[in-house]
Amino acid sequence: MSTITTIKDKAQQLGAATQDALQPVRAAALAAFNQLGVPAVKHEEWKYTRISQLFNQPYQLGVDHTNTDAAWQAFRLPEYETANELVFINGVYNAAASTVRSAGLIVLPLEEAAKGEYAQVVNKNLGHSGKYMKDGINALNASFLVGAVFIGVNRSTEIEHPVYIYNITDGRAGNVFAQPRTLVHVAANAGVVLVETYGSIGVADHFTNQVMEVVVEQDARVEYYKIQNDSNRSSLVSTTHFRQVGKSYVHAVTISLNGVMVRNNLNMVMEAEHCDSNMFGLYFTSDSCHVDNHTIVDNAKPHCLSNEYYKGILDGSSTGVFNGKIFVQQDAQKINAFQSNKNILLSDSANVYTKPQLEIFADDVKCSHGCTVGRLDEEGLFYLRSRGVTEASAKSLLLHAFAVDILDQIRHDALRAYVDQLISERLGA
Amino acid sequence: MNDGLSTIEQQITSDYKYGFTSDLEADQAPKGLNEDIIRFISGKKNEPEWMLEWRLKAYRHWLKMEVPEWANIKYPAIDFQDIIYYSAPKQTKKLNSLDEIDPELRRTFEKLGISLDEQKRLSGVAVDAVIDSVSVATTFREQLGELGIIFCSMSEAIQEHPELVKKYIGSVVPMTDNFYSALNSAVFTDGSFCYIPKGVRCPMELSTYFRINAQNTGQFERTLIVAEEGSYVSYLEGCTAPMRDENQLHAAVVELIAMDHAEIKYSTVQNWYPGDKEGKGGIYNFVTKRGICAGVHSKISWTQVETGSAVTWKYPSCILKGDHSVGEFYSVAVTNHHQQADTGTKMIHLGKNTRSRIVSKGISAGVSHNSYRGLVSVAKNATNARNFSQCDSLLLGDRCGAHTFPYIEVKNNTAQVEHEATTSKIGEDQIFYCNQRGIDTETAVALIVNGFAKEVMNQLPMEFAVEAQKLLAITLEGSVG
Numbered sequence: 001m002s003t004i005t006t007i008k009d010k011a012q013q014l015g016a017a018t019q020d021a022l023q024p025v026r027a028a029a030l031a032a033f034n035q036l037g038v039p040a041v042k043h044e045e046w047k048y049t050r051i052s053q054l055f056n057q058p059y060q061l062g063v064d065h066t067n068t069d070a071a072w073q074a075f076r077l078p079e080y081e082t083a084n085e086l087v088f089i090n091g092v093y094n095a096a097a098s099t100v101r102s103a104g105l106i107v108l109p110l111e112e113a114a115k116g117e118y119a120q121v122v123n124k125n126l127g128h129s130g131k132y133m134k135d136g137i138n139a140l141n142a143s144f145l146v147g148a149v150f151i152g153v154n155r156s157t158e159i160e161h162p163v164y165i166y167n168i169t170d171g172r173a174g175n176v177f178a179q180p181r182t183l184v185h186v187a188a189n190a191g192v193v194l195v196e197t198y199g200s201i202g203v204a205d206h207f208t209n210q211v212m213e214v215v216v217e218q219d220a221r222v223e224y225y226k227i228q229n230d231s232n233r234s235s236l237v238s239t240t241h242f243r244q245v246g247k248s249y250v251h252a253v254t255i256s257l258n259g260v261m262v263r264n265n266l267n268m269v270m271e272a273e274h275c276d277s278n279m280f281g282l283y284f285t286s287d288s289c290h291v292d293n294h295t296i297v298d299n300a301k302p303h304c305l306s307n308e309y310y311k312g313i314l315d316g317s318s319t320g321v322f323n324g325k326i327f328v329q330q331d332a333q334k335i336n337a338f339q340s341n342k343n344i345l346l347s348d349s350a351n352v353y354t355k356p357q358l359e360i361f362a363d364d365v366k367c368s369h370g371c372t373v374g375r376l377d378e379e380g381l382f383y384l385r386s387r388g389v390t391e392a393s394a395k396s397l398l399l400h401a402f403a404v405d406i407l408d409q410i411r412h413d414a415l416r417a418y419v420d421q422l423i424s425e426r427l428g429a
Numbered sequence: 430m431n432d433g434l435s436t437i438e439q440q441i442t443s444d445y446k447y448g449f450t451s452d453l454e455a456d457q458a459p460k461g462l463n464e465d466i467i468r469f470i471s472g473k474k475n476e477p478e479w480m481l482e483w484r485l486k487a488y489r490h491w492l493k494m495e496v497p498e499w500a501n502i503k504y505p506a507i508d509f510q511d512i513i514y515y516s517a518p519k520q521t522k523k524l525n526s527l528d529e530i531d532p533e534l535r536r537t538f539e540k541l542g543i544s545l546d547e548q549k550r551l552s553g554v555a556v557d558a559v560i561d562s563v564s565v566a567t568t569f570r571e572q573l574g575e576l577g578i579i580f581c582s583m584s585e586a587i588q589e590h591p592e593l594v595k596k597y598i599g600s601v602v603p604m605t606d607n608f609y610s611a612l613n614s615a616v617f618t619d620g621s622f623c624y625i626p627k628g629v630r631c632p633m634e635l636s637t638y639f640r641i642n643a644q645n646t647g648q649f650e651r652t653l654i655v656a657e658e659g660s661y662v663s664y665l666e667g668c669t670a671p672m673r674d675e676n677q678l679h680a681a682v683v684e685l686i687a688m689d690h691a692e693i694k695y696s697t698v699q700n701w702y703p704g705d706k707e708g709k710g711g712i713y714n715f716v717t718k719r720g721i722c723a724g725v726h727s728k729i730s731w732t733q734v735e736t737g738s739a740v741t742w743k744y745p746s747c748i749l750k751g752d753h754s755v756g757e758f759y760s761v762a763v764t765n766h767h768q769q770a771d772t773g774t775k776m777i778h779l780g781k782n783t784r785s786r787i788v789s790k791g792i793s794a795g796v797s798h799n800s801y802r803g804l805v806s807v808a809k810n811a812t813n814a815r816n817f818s819q820c821d822s823l824l825l826g827d828r829c830g831a832h833t834f835p836y837i838e839v840k841n842n843t844a845q846v847e848h849e850a851t852t853s854k855i856g857e858d859q860i861f862y863c864n865q866r867g868i869d870t871e872t873a874v875a876l877i878v879n880g881f882a883k884e885v886m887n888q889l890p891m892e893f894a895v896e897a898q899k900l901l902a903i904t905l906e907g908s909v910g
Contacts, residue, residue: 044499330827330828331827333827343839345839345841345842345844346842347842348809348841348842349809349840350842351838351839351840352837352838352839353836353837353838353839354837354848355834355835355836355837356833356835356848356850357832357833357834357835358822358831358832358833358850358852359830359832359833360822360824360830360831360832360852361828361829361830362824362827363824363825363826363827363829363854364827364854365824365852365853365854366851366852366853367851367852367853368849368850368851368852369833369848369849369850370847370848370849370850371835371837371846371847371848371849372845372846372847372848373807373837373839373844373845373846373847374844374845374846375842375843375845
């Protein structure tokens with residue numbers, strides 16, 4: 001039986017066995033997945049990223065997630081002692097390993113949130129990303145809503161410590177296919193810092209298909225950091241979907257450093273006037289790593305501002321893909337949207353595919369995009385060499401300077417130091 | 430500000446000036462497409478057997494292909510059986526001089542502002558006038574002949590220079606390349622052929638004037654330009670069509686081949702009927718244009734001013750195969766009312782030290798949609814490739830759309846590729862600046878639009894620049910000449 005059939009059967013069984021508030025969502029998603037299937041390279045959104053081969057091998061599905069040891073702790077982020085930690089093992093939320101420290105931070109199993117106080121929020125927002133990601137992969141995640149989590153921040157509450165979300169795959173018992181799912185609701189005038197990271201235990205093939213949806217209400221502020229430095233046998237499709245329903249502020253930074261195939265979808269849907277968002281990204285890849293960043297900025301209402309800046313350093317035979325889409329809907333006047341993608345190729349066999357895309361239906365806007373591909377500046381290298389700096393240090397210095405634009409956007413000090421350290425290690429090697 | 434824009438709107442809603450029909454007797458094939466029609470066309474043109482075989486092969490391949498749907502354009506499905514694939518103005522005898530041309534035809538050209546004899550006398554342009562698929566007049570042929578330059582219609586070339594046609598036709602745009610190129614290969618009726626021998630610099634701008642005339646005839650032109658080592662040619666293509674209610678299909682193929690140190694400059698002004706204000710009628714312009722820089726240090730430059738057609742689907746491309754070869758693409762695309770344009774270029778860098786430059790300016794007004802779609806590809810062995818692309822869009826009106834789809838694929842780390850694009854409307858500060866200096870709003874808007882397109886207009890040869898300016902003025906610029 002092929003992997004896809006097995007997965008479909010599993011989803012079917014799951015639907016039959018679980019009768020909760022989320023079942024209609026699962027059923028609809030499964031129907032969508034049955035129809036859409038796994039995207040091939042003919043799919044415009046997957047033109048440069050092959051995903052079908054990930055479905056050519058068997059995975060263990062539905063393993064027991066309750067009994068885990070401390071192996072996941074190797075992936076802890078700095079200052080975890082004070083932070084809120086939410087741990088997903090093989091796609092399922094593990095309450096025993098997780099700690100919620102900050103007052104005002106609500107963490108509930110999604111199916112519980114779907115019937116209580118937050119029923120309406122869940123109802124309105126769960127699956128909203130599906131409207132933008134019509135490629136089967138998003139539907140696949142939604143067809144397996146098990147161990148999903150609702151994160152809520154109450155009105156006018158500033159969550160003091162960051163919320164660390166660990167997406168851990170445990171492959172000690174064989175190949176893993178994990179599908180974590182989170183729905184975050186940041187109520188009016190609230191603020192939160194979300195940090196996501198990924199880790200693989202064991203030497204099997206890991207495949208994570210993760211979706212996080214974040215609803216940002218009036219006057220709320222969200223800082224979001226995604227840090228990926230996974231193993232050489234881990235593949236990842238990670239979708240982060242922001243929905244700004246009121247005048248609000250989102251600051252997102254995506255750092256991708258390793259993995260077999262990493263696909264980041266970052267969506268910014270601005271449904272209110274005066275929304276403001278920043279999207280920054282850095283990918284620094286080597287060997288045969290493939291990193292694909294797809295972003296969507298959808299301006300539905302006037303007076304919004306978005307800034308997007310992605311930088312890539314590509315070594316070995318790695319591949320970098322960037323596709324940035326900016327939509328400005330009709331009547332969404334006075335929009336400012338900027339997008340830039342810059343790439344440095346360090347080796348002969350590294351590839352870059354970049355496609356900065358604008359689709360504009362309103363006239364009173366200022367939108368720009370730009371992209372560059374090149375190698376390290378020869379004159380800069382010469383300048384440093386002529387002052388007695390070794391070639392390796394000169395390169396490292398220039399690359400660090402290239403990356404620092406993005407690193408500076410990490411406003412959490414300990415995290416910034418942590419990522420800096422990862423980059424320095426890579427440059428030093 | 431608002432006054433200025435409404436002036437523009439008045440101008441852009443002005444009627445299509447070139448909408449008239451010449452009463453020429455046409456020699457037509459029956460509607461529809463099948464192998465017999467292809468045999469009919471081939472027979473009409475008295476073509477050799479290999480040409481017919483080539484057409485039939487293309488037709489059989491076309492039958493297996495599907496209509497491409499990836500472009501950002503919407504139009505009703507085309508019934509390919511409802512088109513007349515051959516229509517030629519009736520001629521009783523061969524023409525020796527321009528005076529023998531049908532007076533009706535002459536008047537058509539005069540209305541368009543290109544009187545053949547005037548051009549012949551004043552500007553030294555050799556015109557290969559094409560009306561409904563058949564070349565009726567070729568001037569300056571003898572003068573060019575002395576230099577060894579062959580400039581004639583495609584049908585003549587098939588008769589007189591079959592070895593050249595056989596060698597190069599379909600070598601840049603294979604008949605299987607895409608749906609419309611396959612269709613064109615099967616049914617093309619005429620076009621221009623141009624061959625510049627080694628070391629010859631063509632002393633004049635070669636020009637062809639396309640016109641779709643009889644109702645319901647698709648125009649399937651095929652142009653082939655070969656520039657041998659060290660030669661240079663500048664080729665102009667102009668297109669205007671009379672007003673029609675039914676949509677007409679135009680699916681041309683243009684192939685350029687530049688050998689070592691050769692240079693080809695290809696300029697187009699396209700002002701086919703764009704349909705009326707409600708989007709009724711208009712030409713479907715599905716064109717495949719591609720050039721190959723086959724030799725070292727060769728250069729191909731495309732310049733286009735696209736103001737017409739209901740739907741445009743066109744990507745003049747350069748394959749930079751020879752080392753040190755250069756590709757250029759300059760484009761102004763203006764869409765208004767219900768027009769749709771999906772246009773751009775492909776720069777395929779294969780050779781070493783190749784360079785390309787893309788400058789694309791899109792202006793959308795009314796409820797039109799204007800897309801730039803371009804590919805810059807640097808292959809693995811294309812060391813030191815260099816590309817610069819710039820695509821700017823200007824929006825006039827709040828119901829139109831401007832879209833950009835640039836694809837950049839780099840597989841070599843010595844490449845340097847830059848792309849930048851902006852979308853905006855005319856800034857109030859810019860208008861204010863002009864107003865302050867005593868320039869009224871209307872003139873200021875015209876000035877800014879003119880300046881926006883200038884970079885591309887400057888690339889056009891003199892003869893065309895004047896006409897292109899006129900066209901822009903008609904479509905957008907108002908009082909600015």
